[in-house]
Amino acid sequence: xxxxxxxxxxVILISLWVLxxxxxxxxxxxxxxxxxxxTVGATPIAIVPYEWQGMxxxxxxxxxxxxxxxLLRSGRFKPLPEEDMLAKPGAESSINFADxxxxxxxxxxxxxxxxxxxxxxxxxxxxxxxxxxxxxxxYTFPTTAKxxxxxxxxxxxxxxxxxxxxxxxxxxxxxxxxxxxxxxxLRYRLQVADADGFNPQxxxxxxxxxxxxAWSADGRNLAYVSLENRYAEIFIQELAxxxxxxxxxYKGLNGAPSWSPDGRQLALTLSKDGNxxxxxxxxxxxxxxxxTKHYAIDTEPTWTPDGKHIAFLSERGGKPQIYMISAKxxxxxxxxxxxxxxxEPTFSRDGKKMAFVHGSQGKFRIAVMDxxxxxxxxxxxxxxxxxxxxxxxxxxxxxxxxxxQQGILAAVSTDGRVKQQLATQQGDVREPAWSPYRx
Amino acid sequence: MLKNxxxxxxxxxxxxxxxxxxxxxxxLQEDTSSSDVVGSDTADTTDTTRSGLSDQDIxxxxxxxxxxxxxxxxxxPSENVVYFDFDSSNIGQETRDILSAHAAYLAANPGIKIRVxxxxxxxxxxxxxxxxxxxxxxxxxxxxxxxxxxxQQTEVISYGEEKPVALxxxxxxxxxxxxxxxxY
Numbered sequence: 143x144x145x146x147x148x149x150x151x152x153v154i155l156i157s158l159w160v161l162x163x164x165x166x167x168x169x170x171x172x173x174x175x176x177x178x179x180x181t182v183g184a185t186p187i188a189i190v191p192y193e194w195q196g197m198x199x200x201x202x203x204x205x206x207x208x209x210x211x212x213l214l215r216s217g218r219f220k221p222l223p224e225e226d227m228l229a230k231p232g233a234e235s236s237i238n239f240a241d242x243x244x245x246x247x248x249x250x251x252x253x254x255x256x257x258x259x260x261x262x263x264x265x266x267x268x269x270x271x272x273x274x275x276x277x278x279x280x281y282t283f284p285t286t287a288k289x290x291x292x293x294x295x296x297x298x299x300x301x302x303x304x305x306x307x308x309x310x311x312x313x314x315x316x317x318x319x320x321x322x323x324x325x326x327x328l329r330y331r332l333q334v335a336d337a338d339g340f341n342p343q344x345x346x347x348x349x350x351x352x353x354x355x356a357w358s359a360d361g362r363n364l365a366y367v368s369l370e371n372r373y374a375e376i377f378i379q380e381l382a383x384x385x386x387x388x389x390x391x392y393k394g395l396n397g398a399p400s401w402s403p404d405g406r407q408l409a410l411t412l413s414k415d416g417n418x419x420x421x422x423x424x425x426x427x428x429x430x431x432x433x434t435k436h437y438a439i440d441t442e443p444t445w446t447p448d449g450k451h452i453a454f455l456s457e458r459g460g461k462p463q464i465y466m467i468s469a470k471x472x473x474x475x476x477x478x479x480x481x482x483x484x485x486e487p488t489f490s491r492d493g494k495k496m497a498f499v500h501g502s503q504g505k506f507r508i509a510v511m512d513x514x515x516x517x518x519x520x521x522x523x524x525x526x527x528x529x530x531x532x533x534x535x536x537x538x539x540x541x542x543x544x545x546x547q548q549g550i551l552a553a554v555s556t557d558g559r560v561k562q563q564l565a566t567q568q569g570d571v572r573e574p575a576w577s578p579y580r581x
Numbered sequence: 582m583l584k585n586x587x588x589x590x591x592x593x594x595x596x597x598x599x600x601x602x603x604x605x606x607x608x609l610q611e612d613t614s615s616s617d618v619v620g621s622d623t624a625d626t627t628d629t630t631r632s633g634l635s636d637q638d639i640x641x642x643x644x645x646x647x648x649x650x651x652x653x654x655x656x657x658p659s660e661n662v663v664y665f666d667f668d669s670s671n672i673g674q675e676t677r678d679i680l681s682a683h684a685a686y687l688a689a690n691p692g693i694k695i696r697v698x699x700x701x702x703x704x705x706x707x708x709x710x711x712x713x714x715x716x717x718x719x720x721x722x723x724x725x726x727x728x729x730x731x732x733q734q735t736e737v738i739s740y741g742e743e744k745p746v747a748l749x750x751x752x753x754x755x756x757x758x759x760x761x762x763x764x765y
Contacts, residue, residue, distance in 0.1 A: 351740075351743035351744070353707050353708070353743070354707065354708060369740070369743065372738075373738060374711065374739070394715060394737065394739075395711055395712060395715055395739060397711050397712075398708040411708065411711075411712065413712070413715055417712075417715075417716065417719070418712035418715065418716075439709065439712040439716065441708050441709055441711075441712045442706065442708050442709065455706075455708075455709055462705070485705065485709050486706045486708075486709075499705075499706055501704075501705070504704075506705065525750075526703065526704065526750070528706050528707070529706070529707075544750065547750065573707070
């Protein structure tokens with residue numbers, strides 16, 4: 143009797159273990175980031191490895207490394223190499239500023255990580271202005287082994303905010319579509335990862351295409367287009383629960399969802415009345431309001447951050463160009479005039495800049511326009527760039543491109559200076575969408 | 582599992598049969614079958630079973646087999662893919678000829694329904710290409726309707742640039758991908 147029970151328990155244990163193994167094998171490839179340009183002009187900063195105060199060994203994940211990588215990726219800072227440091231002060235150590243001036247550091251972060259209990263820690267750090275030889279601010283972050291990475295992002299945000307006066311976006315996330323060849327077929331996965339590519343989690347997996355993920359303004363929901371039923375349909379999915387709701391399956395196109403800033407409406411493209419037109423759906427009752435009426439293609443709507451206007455692509459002038467219309471409807475205003483193809487408009491959170499895909503002479507590149515002056519600047523130099531998405535603080539634009547036949551993501555700063563590539567080990571990545579700040 | 586595999590074999594066989602009538606030029610036949618590979622997965626098939634369906638050799642092998650025996654007695658038009666210029670949904674004379682063969686067949690068989698699937702090459706943005714694929718499929722459907730095909734007989738679906746038959750990033754691949762497929 144007892145033996146059987148033990149046997150059963152063993153079977154359960156082994157099954158659980160196999161299940162875990164399968165789950166971990168399914169765990170998706172992490173995006174690795176390669177910085178391809180833009181450390182010139184970055185502020186040198188010394189981020190000292192944490193002084194460790196604890197009985198056990200320091201956790202494997204060392205938050206200061208995550209902080210260094212984040213600040214480097216921002217393009218605003220150049221973390222100095224550890225081997226150049228003449229001292230390793232903790233949060234309460236006295237600082238010999240001459241040591242740090244010698245290696246060219248403008249700022250210094252000295253920190254201590256304390257073990258408070260089992261897998262419970264506290265990270266205390268002080269940010270110093272090296273030239274003025276004085277502390278700027280002291281912080282204390284409680285954390286756990288499980289939350290170390292999230293805490294490292296929060297620390298990065300705090301340092302970035304203190305030194306640049308702007309909020310950091312290291313604690314935000316990105317959504318993207320990963321496509322992998324598997325057993326002769328394709329697997330499409332809608333992924334959500336940390337802004338640095340770590341912690342990828344699958345939101346939707348399907349043998350049929352997934353496209354156009356769009357974040358709700360509160361960062362809690364994603365809208366997307368899925369062809370899982372061999373027909374383009376729009377779904378919205380709550381990220382915490384994974385619960386999805388089909389919003390649109392009209393005859394013809396169901397595409398290009400974009401949330402209004404107040405989260406109550408969704409702009410989308412439908413062709414149920416003849417050809418591709420822009421509609422606004424009230425999410426409380428799914429009623430539709432038609433915004434455009436033209437025999438040419440109208441699609442890719444996006445809200446201005448004040449919720450008053452919608453920019454979209456239209457072919458009404460003969461070629462795809464970006465136009466603007468009041469969210470209440472009415473006359474349209476053409477926004478782009480250079481090049482023979484401008485599409486996928488998206489706005490920075492302050493509404494001052496519009497990024498889009500600019501096509502001319504057979505090349506499709508990411509461009510940014512200053513809304514007030516109308517001046518356009520091309521930021522990238524590849525051939526097939528698409529899906530631009532602003533980081534929440536508006537400093538970076540994430541987009542999809544190709545590198546040696548592989549679909550990858552890339553990021554460029556809005557001044558074109560900083561450049562990065564994000565790729566997986568296997569398969570293609572595309573359709574990036576940067577989340578808003580968490581609320 | 583075995584049952585599933587047998588079902589799939591039958592499916593592959595039927596798919597192959599459907600392909601035969603459609604493909605005459607050897608190069609086109611390859612394109613059609615490979616598009617089916619990408620496009621024909623249903624949501625309820627598993628990964629393992631899909632690999633059976635996606636085997637191109639099986640598809641074309643069956644196709645040539647059936648061609649010799651039953652190819653002649655079918656009045657179904659031989660080509661089911663028409664191609665388009667860049668950023669265009671214009672229908673030229675060659676396309677018109679292909680469509681008129683389908684129109685004659687469909688008019689004679691009013692009970693038959695087809696899917697008119699529009700596709701685009703990878704240049705340009707994905708949602709724009711969804712709209713462009715639909716415009717192409719609509720243009721084809723309009724011509725078929727003018728030629729006497731009942732409006733109930735056609736269903737328009739756009740796949741945009743999501744289901745390419747050729748995976749290269751060159752003009753030749755793009756040409757093959759800018760297409761409308763008539764799926765019986």
